[in-house]
Amino acid sequence: MNDPNKRAIIKVGVREWGANLVCFQETKIEVVSDVIVRSVWRGSWVKYDWVSAAESAEGILLMWDDRSLEVKEIKKGVFSLATLVKDRVSGVEWGFGGVYGPVGEGSKVFFWEELANMMGEWDIPWVLGGNFNTIKFLKEKLGCSLISRAMEDLSDFINDHFLIDLPLSGERFTWVRAEDSNSRSRLDRFLISPSWDEPVPNVLQIPLPRLTSDHLPILLDGCRGRGVCGTFRFENMWLKVPGFGDKVKEWWTSYGVSGTPSFRLSQKLKLLKEDIIRWNKEVFGRLEVKMRELMHELGELERGEGARELDESEKERLGGVKKEIVELVIAQETSWRQKLRTI
Template sequence: MAGVSCCWDVPWCFGGDFNITRFPNKRVGDTHFSHAMTIFSDLIFKPDLIDLQMAGGDFTWSNGRAWSRLNRFLVSACWEACFPDLSQKRLLRMCSDHYPIMLDCGGIIRGHRYFKFENMWLEEEGFVDRVRSWWSSHSFSGTPSFVLASKLKALKQDLKKWNVEEFRIMENERKLLLQQLKSLVDSELLGDISNEELERKKEVVAELLKITLMEEIYWSQKSRVLWLKEGDKCTKIFH
């Protein structure tokens, strides 16, 4: 990595599971520096990378008995200069031993949004029936081509309005579910959780996974990466 980064004088960002802690206090029960920790620090210092502070918690991996800081983003100084509000945050985990890490670069400047059919809509229960109902509710007079064009235009407005309302509700639901999950996880860590709360935790995770699937479909379509298939996507991208 150090050799490659020296070949191109451009902003660099490395991220992922490095499978090593940098300091002993970033692994519960560890008190001494290891040789691997020294090598990892050299990896950061030689290319002049910056180990960003992380908000949201100290550890990024746990199997319920051990806790470690394995996941992080490392950026070059010129990358940090491009994004003055750069930060990394630990998010809530759902079904993995690893906590997801988000690199926040300060937001995206959005331009004019044109209409397009979102594949994630198909994951919403009752969507086809809803479209059929909208289509039947519109009536126009004229040539067949004019009627078709007019109904499509009216349907587009129905879809745009529904998309804004439905997924604004979904975003609020996501926030509430994350709050519930955090509360349940905190109770679980303290050993003060009932069987009913454990069942509720499973339900919350299932609902969050459904919302996450729809977001994944949305960003996959937006990226226009046509070869991206189901499975281990990260491995395919890196290969």
């Protein structure tokens, strides 16, 4: 997170994955600024808070979309950042805890105590997510054959707090040591309260392509299979594109719709939405399509890497895809600056 080039790549993922709450661990940043946050997630509605890397295990950054989520209260610890969240649509309140577990065995007892105290702050459904820096089962670490105290502590914590350990769709590991692909573990996970699953059914834990880290990003997705999350959202960035306002006026006056005033308005809005979506694909879509293709290929290669040793051509292609993503990010930024006349 302290590298501007990495943040530019992360921004692509944040935009592509469409989350309304994003948590980063191991930021290595002591003071988070508006500039840093806007370089990852741009928008006046993006709010954030953080635990400094000077005060915690490498730092935690939490960002959220204030249009859909109201963060009513925040509690900070050494290993965690907890928030009391209210969904602005449903009114449901729940707690989110972003965590970064210590590596050293001596600190883990304080880690579990902190998480237990955190969950005791509010009597609400909870979601805990992050790098716990330990595994739960032997199969979650390549070549592991001995049950450790840390594994037992994680299992005890889950059982004591009646949490659900969601399965990870399509992946076995979330971390791979960069210099040794045989070192693999599932260190990252979401844990949820059973009552949180009631208002958000069909929730899935989905691994995403590894962009800049040796850890896989994970998406907690409550929308899969329900067909209700793909809503149209007007983007303020469109207003900054030269000629967009004139196009909207041209489209609006071209619609010939008969009926009552309310019917004409609703139908013209539907037609306008279709034209804007089509225009957005033409203006911004070419780079986005290529980015989606690269992200898909990156995910496929990483899933292969998680299951077996890649051959030399696959390793070369993996490096090439990551390089192409970086180049495309630069191209997107350049395109934006040209369109918005900020150069």
